[in-house]
Amino acid sequence: MKIVLATVLIVVIAVSGIFWFPALSRTLEPSHGGSTTPATKVEQVTPQYLPGYVSQPISNTSSGSVFESVTRIFLVSTTTYYGYANETVKSPNPTEGNIINKGDPIFIINATLRNDYNPQNPLPLSNDNNYAYIFLKATLYSQNRTINANDVSPTNPHIGGLAANLGLTSGETGSVEVWMSTANRNIDNYTINLDVFGTPPA
Numbered sequence: 440m441k442i443v444l445a446t447v448l449i450v451v452i453a454v455s456g457i458f459w460f461p462a463l464s465r466t467l468e469p470s471h472g473g474s475t476t477p478a479t480k481v482e483q484v485t486p487q488y489l490p491g492y493v494s495q496p497i498s499n500t501s502s503g504s505v506f507e508s509v510t511r512i513f514l515v516s517t518t519t520y521y522g523y524a525n526e527t528v529k530s531p532n533p534t535e536g537n538i539i540n541k542g543d544p545i546f547i548i549n550a551t552l553r554n555d556y557n558p559q560n561p562l563p564l565s566n567d568n569n570y571a572y573i574f575l576k577a578t579l580y581s582q583n584r585t586i587n588a589n590d591v592s593p594t595n596p597h598i599g600g601l602a603a604n605l606g607l608t609s610g611e612t613g614s615v616e617v618w619m620s621t622a623n624r625n626i627d628n629y630t631i632n633l634d635v636f637g638t639p640p641a
Contacts, residue, residue: 474522474523475520475521475522475523475547476520476521476522477518477519477520478519478520478521478546478626480627481519481626481627481628481629482627482628483516483517483518483519484514484517484629484630484631486513486514486515486516487513487514488509488510488511488512488513488514488555489510489512489513489514489552489631489633490506490507490508490509490510490633491506491507491510491512491632491633491634491635492504492505492506492507492633492634492635493505493506493507493510493562493563493634493635493636494563494564494634494635494636494637494638494640495563495564495637496563496564502564504634510633510635511554511555511556511557511560511562512552512553512554512555512556512571512573512633512635513552513553513555514550514551514552514631515551515552515553515612516550516551517548517549517550517551517631518548518549519546519547519548519549519626519629520546520547520549521544521545521546521547521624522544522545522546522547523542523543523544523545524539524540524541524542524543524544524545524591524618524620525541526541526593527539527540527541528591538589538591538620539589539591539620543620544620544621544622544624545591545618545619545620545621546579546588546618546619546621546623546626547616547617547618547619548577548616548617548619548629548631549614549615549616550575550614550615550616550617550631551612551613551614552573552605552607552612552613552614552615553607553610553611553612554569554570554571554573554607554608554609554610554611554612555609555610556569556571556609557569557609557610562635562637563637564636564637564638565637565638566637566638567637567638568608568609569608569609569637570606570607570608570609570637571606571607571635571636571637572604572606572635572636572637572638572639572640573604573605573606573607573615573633573634573635574603574604574633574634574635574636575603575604575615575617575631575632575633576590576603576617576631576632577590577617577619577629577630577631577632578629578630578632579619579621579623579626579629580626580627580628580629580630581623581625581626581627582625582627586619586621586623586626587621588619588620588621588623589619589620590603590617590618590619590620591618591619591620592615592616592617592618593616593618603615603616603617603618617631
């Protein structure tokens with residue numbers, strides 16, 4: 440199985456400054472826009488504690504994201520589908536038009552995660568009993584080549600480098616869908632990148 444990789448989103452987050460916080464406080468129920476077909480030939484990511492970047496204090500006055508080879512966010516399972524967008528997503532920049540149109544082909548990753556941060560293994564900077572703000576971003580591959588695909592996840596109406604996200608309380612399990620805009624139907628594997636925050640990123 441492919442090893443899940445992590446990338447830094449903190450720079451993008453800090454520069455963009457656009458978040459839709461209501462999406463962070465709920466779990467997105469699977470929606471599967473339009474008709475879907477199970478992507479049975481795709482190698483799924485194995486269940487594991489995901490590596491990733493965790494926001495934590497780096498001095499008395501500042502914080503930053505530090506890579507941890509094992510976080511306390513557990514990937515319970517993934518399922519993948521080929522489908523079609525059930526909504527049109529507009530760019531935050533009116534001059535750029537639509538990022539994806541209703542009916543456009545997408546690749547869907549349904550990921551189930553569990554937040555295992557607790558008082559014994561606390562989430563740094565958490566001011567809400569280890570509530571975790573989790574950001575996911577996928578990279579798709581076909582025959583060892585990276586597929587050019589934009590993240591158009593329904594929890595993320597603002598694209599521009601951000602990612603599908605969800606919030607989980609300590610011990611809570613929830614699912615989120617990552618939608619990638621692509622007409623490629625020969626995807627054979629993918630990676631998921633993780634960033635987790637104890638407080639809403641600003």
